[in-house]
Amino acid sequence: MTDRVLGVLGGMGPLASAEFMRQLTLLTPAERDQDHIPAILWSDPRVPDRTAARQGRGPDPLPALVRGIRGLEAAGCGAIAIACNTAHGWIDGMRAATHLPILHIVEAAAEALRLQGIGPGPVGVMGTAGTLAMGLYQQGLEGDGWAVSVPTEEEMARLVSPGIALVKANRVAESYAPLAEAARALAERGARAVVLGCTEIPLGIAAGPALPFPVVDTIEALALAAIRWASPDAARAAA
Amino acid sequence: MTDRVLGVLGGMGPLASAEFMRQLTLLTPAERDQDHIPAILWSDPRVPDRTAARQGRGPDPLPALVRGIRGLEAAGCGAIAIACNTAHGWIDGMRAATHLPILHIVEAAAEALRLQGIGPGPVGVMGTAGTLAMGLYQQGLEGDGWAVSVPTEEEMARLVSPGIALVKANRVAESYAPLAEAARALAERGARAVVLGCTEIPLGIAAGPALPFPVVDTIEALALAAIRWASPDAARAAA
Structure with missing residues (x-):
């Protein structure tokens, strides 16, 4: 105890x-x-x-x-x-x-990347527009050798921000498709893992089939x- | 707001x-x-x-x-x-x-019975040995016309108490079988609905197939x- x-x-x-x-x-x-x-x-x-x-x-x-x-x-x-x-x-x-x-939470996510064996190199980070604009993950991960890529502005507006809003409105099942599409786009552009850097995103991603690449659930x-x-x-x- | x-x-x-x-x-x-x-x-x-x-x-x-x-x-x-x-x-x-x-919580459970259309008559109540010994549900429901039946001592010792302990030990999936068996036994003895009168029990019952009779999730x-x-x-x- x-x-x-x-x-x-x-x-x-x-x-x-x-x-x-x-x-x-x-x-x-x-x-x-x-x-x-x-x-x-x-x-x-x-x-x-x-x-x-x-x-x-x-x-x-x-x-x-x-x-x-x-x-x-x-x-x-x-x-x-x-x-x-x-x-x-x-x-x-x-x-x-x-x-x-x-x-x-960014240090916790870095530890999770290490525990999954994701060494220095490209990783994707999804988050709110605020988190990405403040560079929370860019600053927190790049010193340790990870190169952070983020969704495009178009992907943020069409997929990530609406997906987060759906979770906050209790429409979790509907949030899977846009959030998963944004994660897949990061992996296709070379990310070896995708950090779900907004606590709503893991809820949406858990509502559908597992993604075929490593992700970090920041919750x-x-x-x-x-x-x-x-x-x-x-x-x-x-x- | x-x-x-x-x-x-x-x-x-x-x-x-x-x-x-x-x-x-x-x-x-x-x-x-x-x-x-x-x-x-x-x-x-x-x-x-x-x-x-x-x-x-x-x-x-x-x-x-x-x-x-x-x-x-x-x-x-x-x-x-x-x-x-x-x-x-x-x-x-x-x-x-x-x-x-x-x-x-007993008044909340009574309201849930009413909302499910379960009028006066026999209902089953599962709970900890403490809850059943104190008569929390017997006192709370019988004034409103429900007749409360509870698991036998043998069912408490073999099914309900171990099922609750499994949830508290994070072994939720394993708790379904004993908890569902105890609920079915109450229904077979005439309960028209079963109140899951311990907040661990709905977690276990949610880990397997839905039961074929009304239940009240006290959470x-x-x-x-x-x-x-x-x-x-x-x-x-x-x-």
Whole structure:
């Protein structure tokens, strides 16, 4: 049993947060309730849209993100996982507002690439327009030797952004076709793996046939990072 | 958008809590993140085992339950849903400790029976040994004209209790056979519907073929009760 309590800043979107909690549970070696990791999920879907803010079309999400972090601090959490890739664009502001460690989803995705044996070379990254414009994955992965390719503007407008919106509107099954087409396009242009760098995308991709190339589910990757934080011994045993 | 924040007392077990958050999301009419219900999930799997406490074999869970409720109050929640049937055996103690309304899972299950058109008459209830010994469903349903039948002691020991434990140990697929056998036995003895009165049981029953008689998923029933609380207008629109 661990006494480390994980704080999960979520609701962006709420289905991805629920899936994060599910993966956190299923990936933890456990025989009974009391073996699982205590966690508080702050699921606040009212956080202003991150991509709209990045594009100057909406309010700053930072105050709402910091409000969630303060709530998780008050609840006794020892670290924060943020179940939304785009929100990581405000991580400097969040880190300045808390003494708690924040597990970074791009570092978790890099670890997942390593565990899948994907060494330096071309990898594709799908994400929101905000995540891609901020270069979160380009900056986070290129220092380690991966060369990041992203969907074209046409693919973003026709496939990726609508696919993400379908998941947020609870139309998960319909999101598979556009999201899978965008992933296949990246693989056809040379990506050896595709990082599903928006927490809605793995939900859509799971709703249809498995893709014939490696993908990184950033919900699962962040859950594994949280398990390593909460119970280093258990994470070793599962590896 | 609603400004009512739902508090979810969970972790008993954590997989059921994640499923509750998933159902809460999928059953809410929503087009985008900001249409979903703000919620805080207090997932504390360290709460002492409820059935063991009821049987005098373990510590009282009430202090841990009240700690969670205090945390949800401090986080700004306006009502509490408890994603564990057996924990409702301590609802008087919890209600004495908070001014917040607590949505009762047995009332939610009764509403689900009504919505499925299951009128007065025999219904089966599966649950933990603690839930059945405390008579939570017998008391909650018999006043409304349902006659509750429960698994035999032999079925509890051989099928239901081991099935629940398998879900808590992340062995969901294996739990289907024993849980489905116990449900079928209740139907064969005359139950017109079977209430899955432990939040682990619907997870197991969902892992195999659908049963050929009505069942009440108490996770879904509680999620619908929470949606009715959070946004009465949206709940009406979905009905």
